[in-house]
Amino acid sequence: MRIVAVLAPDSVLGFEVMLPGMVFGAANTVSGEEHYDIRIVTVGGTAAAASEHGAVRLVTDWDLDSLADADTVVVPGQAEFRCEPSAVVRHALLDAAERGARLASVCVGAFTLAATGLLDGQRATTHWEHAAELARRHPLVDVDASVLFIDNGAVLTSAGAAAGLDLCLHMVRRDLGAKVAADTARQIVMPPQRDGGQAQFIAHTDPDSPDSSLQPVLDWMQVNLHRPLTLDDIAAHGAISVRSLNRRFRAEIGTTPLQWLLRARVHRAQQLLETTHLSIDRIAEEAGFGAATTLRYHFARLTRTSPQAYRNSFHHSGRSSRLGERTA
Template structure:
């Protein structure tokens, strides 16, 4: 039997609190045995969930001392994750890890484990939106914001929200084997393995107007992505030498002209895949990659998946006549 302790702090996100129970409880049903025993633990008996997610109060049946008996400790996200966790929570987490418990964080729950010093020296992940902040606050932690989860053996972290399902299904596969994990995934209506990583979900906001003297050139580049732009073309538009362009570009955007152009072209390809039925060859031309081979290479590198898989996952379709992306499939 594996005891799973789920840490519920005030402001916990309800979905992420409930995912471990859903997945591990379903795995028990599939295996027809109580392999997992679940315990929701909290510093106090009553916990209020995140106010931004429809706050309600729940009663946690176990206190922090239950972490001492857990084989796996799961730390979901909570609303106040940027503040230091309470001292007793840090002490209980450190004690559980020192005893050999498997420590898992969901989404920004990684901040709680990092505050306890349990992520130092490890490659970890968290929600892409806060990956840079985690790295800034904890320089001894290597943060990978592109993946859905990272498994370091006794330390495992998931990306944001729905990646909690990926993490828990992965643990089921580790504990009970691929057959049980696949059956659990089917009952949870989830693929056992999702294509790509977080990179395909990352938003790339436009730079606010007036924040850079290169703004006219950036707009020109965005409007000419279909053209084979060279460094000389870009420098000529910006009325400066290539050397000066590279220096100003990095200072004002944090990257090089070539990298900015590649990211803009991938974003353009994503938009076309989401909103049109253009063949991949046309998408490659319209986004400036010239060939499907080049598009697939850069798309996989930056979005973590293929153009076809991205379109399948994200293309908006009308419900009528939508085909596979919009069908309800009757399970037998």
């Protein structure tokens, strides 16, 4: 079982301290196994949540010493993020990193991680409103304010609170595979494919104008991943110009049509690797990559592992190898 420790200092933002438990706990529920032991960690056993978001006093069974057992440490934001974290908090985080724990920040929790030096020389993100200040305070950190989250392997950072959900879901995908991550997303009613590289600034469509949504186009692309889709094909299906297609993807989803298509194909390959015995060549065809070499290149770039290594880690024995029927 993996221990997820969520650090809760005084003035912690209440929603952010609870959101990791929502995601990792849902992963336990949908998989039917206790993959994660979620612990709220405070300094001395208690913490006061930020009063401007609703004053709550947390009383927990876990103090900083328990970080020594954690496999993942999540650092939420706090109202007083501009203040330097205490020496005991910094040392606890550094000790956790030194023994191999994965550290992840939500929103302005990046300021706490940056204060330890763990982000020096790495890309990091935080809420767009405070990104310039993070860069000014920590010039050795390569701050990117344009993305939802950044995965550096052992250290991860996310933008605003909602991006923290995306980051936790991303970690579930890394740990347990694409199917459990997709089931977890459905359980907590969130999008399963908001990738870290998507933009923080996303304009939402008018809910009273369903015809303006790209959802029918996304659904069609998902069904036709195996086909060699071009921008012209996608635009023609949506009955719009290529220029309008690119603009609307940027506005509604925060990425380009071809980038969304590429990531959807990688996710499809992950599902097939987990649930079928198909060859890598056949999976490359079914996911729309055409050739195994193309699949391996994009798969390694986006998941940091090879298709075969991913299958060895996440394949579910005993499941059917038959492909589901496609709908045109």
